[in-house]
Amino acid sequence: MHLKKNIATSESGFIFNPGTGDSYSANPIAAEIIGMLKEGTPVSSIKVHIMATYEVSASQLEKDWDDFSNQLKYANLLDN
Amino acid sequence: MQKLKYESPAIQKMNAGLMNKYGSRTEYEPVKQIDGVAVKDLIAQYGSPLFVISERTIRRTYQNAVRAFKTRYPKVQFAWSYKTNYINAVCKVFHQEGSWAEVVSGFEYRKALGNGVPGNKIIFNGPEKTNEELKLAINNDSLIHIDHFEELYQLIDLSDELGKKPRVAIRVNMDTGIYPMWDRFGFNYENGQAWSAIQKIVASGKLQLTGLHCHIGTFMLSTDAYAIAVKKLGDLAMNAKTQLNTQIQYLDLGGGLPSANTLRGAYLPGSDTIPSVDEFAEAITNALLQLGFSSNELPLLILESGRALIDDAGYLLGSVLANKRLSDGRRATIMDFGVNILFTSFWYEHKISPAQDFTHHTEDMVLYGPLCMNIDVVRQSVNLPLLNRGDQVVVHKVGAYNMTQWMQFIQMRPNVVMIDEKGNTHLIREAETLEYIEQMEKMPDHLQHFSL
Ligand SMILES: Cc1ncc(COP(=O)(O)O)c(C=O)c1O
Numbered sequence: 001m002h003l004k005k006n007i008a009t010s011e012s013g014f015i016f017n018p019g020t021g022d023s024y025s026a027n028p029i030a031a032e033i034i035g036m037l038k039e040g041t042p043v044s045s046i047k048v049h050i051m052a053t054y055e056v057s058a059s060q061l062e063k064d065w066d067d068f069s070n071q072l073k074y075a076n077l078l079d080n
Numbered sequence: 081m082q083k084l085k086y087e088s089p090a091i092q093k094m095n096a097g098l099m100n101k102y103g104s105r106t107e108y109e110p111v112k113q114i115d116g117v118a119v120k121d122l123i124a125q126y127g128s129p130l131f132v133i134s135e136r137t138i139r140r141t142y143q144n145a146v147r148a149f150k151t152r153y154p155k156v157q158f159a160w161s162y163k164t165n166y167i168n169a170v171c172k173v174f175h176q177e178g179s180w181a182e183v184v185s186g187f188e189y190r191k192a193l194g195n196g197v198p199g200n201k202i203i204f205n206g207p208e209k210t211n212e213e214l215k216l217a218i219n220n221d222s223l224i225h226i227d228h229f230e231e232l233y234q235l236i237d238l239s240d241e242l243g244k245k246p247r248v249a250i251r252v253n254m255d256t257g258i259y260p261m262w263d264r265f266g267f268n269y270e271n272g273q274a275w276s277a278i279q280k281i282v283a284s285g286k287l288q289l290t291g292l293h294c295h296i297g298t299f300m301l302s303t304d305a306y307a308i309a310v311k312k313l314g315d316l317a318m319n320a321k322t323q324l325n326t327q328i329q330y331l332d333l334g335g336g337l338p339s340a341n342t343l344r345g346a347y348l349p350g351s352d353t354i355p356s357v358d359e360f361a362e363a364i365t366n367a368l369l370q371l372g373f374s375s376n377e378l379p380l381l382i383l384e385s386g387r388a389l390i391d392d393a394g395y396l397l398g399s400v401l402a403n404k405r406l407s408d409g410r411r412a413t414i415m416d417f418g419v420n421i422l423f424t425s426f427w428y429e430h431k432i433s434p435a436q437d438f439t440h441h442t443e444d445m446v447l448y449g450p451l452c453m454n455i456d457v458v459r460q461s462v463n464l465p466l467l468n469r470g471d472q473v474v475v476h477k478v479g480a481y482n483m484t485q486w487m488q489f490i491q492m493r494p495n496v497v498m499i500d501e502k503g504n505t506h507l508i509r510e511a512e513t514l515e516y517i518e519q520m521e522k523m524p525d526h527l528q529h530f531s532l
Contacts, residue, residue, distance in 0.1 A: 023094045024091040024092060024094060026089070027089065027090050030089035054086040055086050072091070075091060
């Protein structure tokens with residue numbers, strides 16, 4: 001899973017897609033994930049990090065991960 | 081190391097420059113208790129979903145409405161519109177406050193009697209009244225509001241049969257500038273039917289023409305419409321006095337005052353747009369005082385307000401069953417209550433609050449009910465914090481029409497509790513059971529057995 005190269009992000013969760021002109025706000029955990037994606041961190045390592053940092057079960061994270069990647073896809077933020 | 085509180089990751093598109101239609105911040109406040117009772121305790125004790133009625137709010141709302149009218153006009157009487165919410169405990173709060181009963185069927189009539197309302201304080205409205213029901217009402221000296229000429233002649237026949245002179249009013253419909261005009265009930269003012277009905281009643285010598293009634297619509301946003309209605313009823317009353325020597329004792333203006341709900345498709349929340357009860361009272365009582373009656377002949381003003389008196393006092397508590405993404409990317413949240421018990425979601429964009437803390441991140445979503453039916457949509461689009469399975473919500477202002485128009489469809493109707501003024505909860509209607517639902521069914525012998 002890779003973010004488009006030209007996507008601008010800020011630590012506070014602001015996301016701008018210059019290709020479409022759309023901007024988004026991310027909640028803190030989403031901002032953290034997007035930051036790691038931007039650095040090219042593999043999905044598996046991001047999940048391990050989230051599990052280690054937050055109070056969440058593997059199954060909940062798995063479900064939410066699918067939903068979150070769909071959100072990124074709908075928002076046109078991912079490289080196909 | 082202590083792990084951090086988790087929230088589902090989410091992003092939300094920002095609409096630069098556009099005002100957010102759903103931007104009322106109040107939707108983002110968690111509502112954790114009702115009248116001091118914790119939502120989670122209510123659900124733990126009585127299940128989810130659950131209707132909750134605040135006795136304190138009923139009494140406050142009622143007293144405020146009475147004050148608005150009584151401080152402006154000397155003779156005012158409210159009659160509780162049973163169809164709005166006829167759970168007996170609710171009716172009795174209104175009766176304790178001094179409200180008469182307004183009923184629109186024999187079933188409701190008997191409910192009012194059963195609640196202990198004296199017959200002469202029951203107003204009997206509606207297009208269908210059987211001979212048996214009318215006889216009961218005549219013998220109880222109730223106020224019978226005639227809807228059509230058939231009923232007028234039916235009453236003349238019954239008065240002969242019983243040797244009594246029933247107290248009657250006619251329901252009048254009229255053009256008050258409100259569209260659509262409710263002209264299907266009662267006798268029309270503009271085409272002369274109302275006056276003709278009045279003449280027939282007086283000429284019969286068999287009925288006492290006691291009052292005139294109208295109910296010009298529901299969720300009325302115009303105070304002027306009521307002033308027009310008062311003028312037209314007043315005109316009939318004045319003519320009855322001068323031409324037929326008949327003194328009309330009361331004008332019943334019906335119900336129709338809005339609650340602070342937001343109508344579907346409205347741009348602004350209802351609480352910002354509806355006139356207050358004082359503004360309605362001002363318009364109605366001003367018009368009454370200008371009719372030209374002397375002070376000892378002023379008619380009693382009767383009001384049959386329904387939703388404005390009970391909507392605020394009703395809450396529906398529910399829980400989240402699941403979340404999903406729709407094909408167009410929208411978030412959908414499935415609740416454990418649907419249009420089967422929240423009939424008013426067809427009319428209103430109900431305000432819905434989470435019942436627990438949440439982070440500031442919100443998302444536009446569709447709220448669905450649990451029914452396996454496409455119509456089961458509680459909110460087409462609502463901006464709410466992210467909700468997880470098991471999270472609880474509070475739906476506001478659901479006291480009117482839901483606990484009467486709810487249907488037993490796919491799911492059963494849930495418990496209803498009332499929180500009294502001391503903060504004690506009382507179960508006032510038990511959740512339905514399979515046995516209750518099937519009680520009325522009969523099985524033909526030849527269908528008793530099968531093998532598969
Ligand atoms: C005759 C009559 N009175 C009173 C009411 C109560 O109306 P509302 O809830 O709009 O006040 C109704 C409702 O339709 C009605 O038909």
